[in-house]
Amino acid sequence: MRKLLLLASFFFVLPLFGYTVTPASGPAAGGTEVTIDGVGGFWEYDFVYFGVVPAASTRRVDADTIIAVTPPHVPATVPVLLWEYDIFVNTAQTFTFTGEVPPAAFERLLLPIFMPPVPGAFGSEFRTELSGLNHGRDWMPIHGLKQECQCVPMYGQETLRLFPHKTLDEIGVAYEGKPGRFLYIAPDQAKDFSANLRVYDTSRAAENFGTEIPIVRASAFRTTPFALLGMPGDPRFRGTLRLYADRPTTVTVRFGNTASVVTLHGGATVLDPAYAQIGNVPGGRVIVEPDPNGAPVWGFISVTNNETQHITTITPRP
């Protein structure tokens, strides 16, 4: 830990001089010209970061003034940093990105299960594991992931920066989904992000590598009905229907001849999906009918064996 703090301090320097940032907020779509004045002066090769995301452009006006154009960013308040050759300088100022996430600026991914460890029956402990790798050439900001280590103040943000050819395992990720989580990655970088999500029972890790949970693109969400097939009616299995949307909405769920209106709640931030779950799903086909005027919805059933706690997923296809 001491070595880590020394390393962090090498790269991250608290301000000795005052800075001002004008304006201090702008739209999440980016494109805001921000003027940064600093008494201490700027190097010619200074570059501005908004949190862990580099500015779209940086221009040194004179020794005391830099103008940076904000990048697209999920709504959040982030520190404004200067990257000077090999260290970060904290201006002690912040910038607030406001409004909605610009759809074209990010590829959105749903991690349906992204929770801290959960104790279950018969001594089980369910863990979520997200494996991910940046196989591109540039640092990759991933909005929605937070680094587990809070060693440096900027790492307290909900955006993680994944170095080229580095894995999430090497960084350590905080699992804070409720139970799901939205991630946002720039489209030109998303193709360089390989990832896999699984849940597993640590008490049975020697018998069972767990269950893959799909990572869901925004295009898989629907405003038209979809069916989930093959829910077993065997009483040795229990099923939980889990529904997700990007904002509160309602759906009608049909089990056979029974229909229920279900409300998806939550979604307080763009990182947290609106969510609803229904337990004790009966055997047979389940039909989910989103409100055609509401938010697009995705859902799946987790089928758990009551004794072994083994999980099988039933997701919409194709």
Add this chain to the structure above:
Amino acid sequence: MRFLFAVFFAFAAAAQQPDYTITPNRGPVAGGTEVRITSREDLGAWPYAVIFGDTPVPAILAGSHTLIATTPAHLPGTVPVTIFQYDFGIATDLTFTFEGDAEDAFDRLLLPVFVPPIRGAFGAEFRTDLRISLDRSATVPVPIYGVMDPKIYGANVPWELDEDPRALRIEEGFGNPGRFIYVPKGRAKELSMNLRAYDVSRASSNYGTQIPIVPSSAFATDGYSSRIGIIGVPTSPPFRSKLRIYGTPDWGATLDVDIEMHGLTEMRRVELVPSGDPYTPGYAELDLPDGGIVNVWIRVFTPPISALLPAPDIWAFVSVTNNETQHITTITPR
């Protein structure tokens, strides 16, 4: 003698005249070709349909000896043409040839594992179940090619809403574990599907593993620049992992598989063997060597004459099996 010749020629003429003719007898896979079927016999006033292969379409009478029908979308190939009169089919000896690329008119889906029962270790018997449901939004049947050795599925059976569609299982294999099925373009959204592999001997404790159904849009389509990454694969006991690679049917390729473990990379080369059959994917598999948790990268090897040879579209996943419990976990590319 002249009388005998006259009778002979009358019979000969009658023998040469076919009972039915069809014009034209070929058209595009997208369908929409208007065909005329003429009959020597009077067709009467029955309701008619024409069946191209296994796909029926309505037909109209244009006179007492002529039916007019419009071809449906159909996979490429030559199929028999049957006249359906009210409640029975009449063989015609006619054929129609559908020409073109299947993907001009169909969406292709991969069933990565769709196999007859397979015996495994410790008394295991692995089965795969495919369920298909027609959604309420469908107003006409959806022909699905390839589920059961090209056949229309669900064409005439609207499922009751309180029923779970029965599982489709096959008893004979197709040559490799995978299967391509085809749905008329744009109509896959009217279907819900589920594919599951499970061990019958452990059915009381384990409902099995969902296997993804893969649209062609999920395939890597960059030819010789295609690259697939699969992350976090366990390869040490008690697990064994098998990499399964699928390709479009017409073209084979040599694939370089990079296995990254402990900071080192080991490269293996496998051949993706083409099938030449639209329902059977090109296929290759590789048992991953023991080495802990690995990352796997699949690249298409570029031959010296790559400018002349197209590369297949590819997709891959890893099946992780516990050596003792036979439990299966999938690891698929994001």
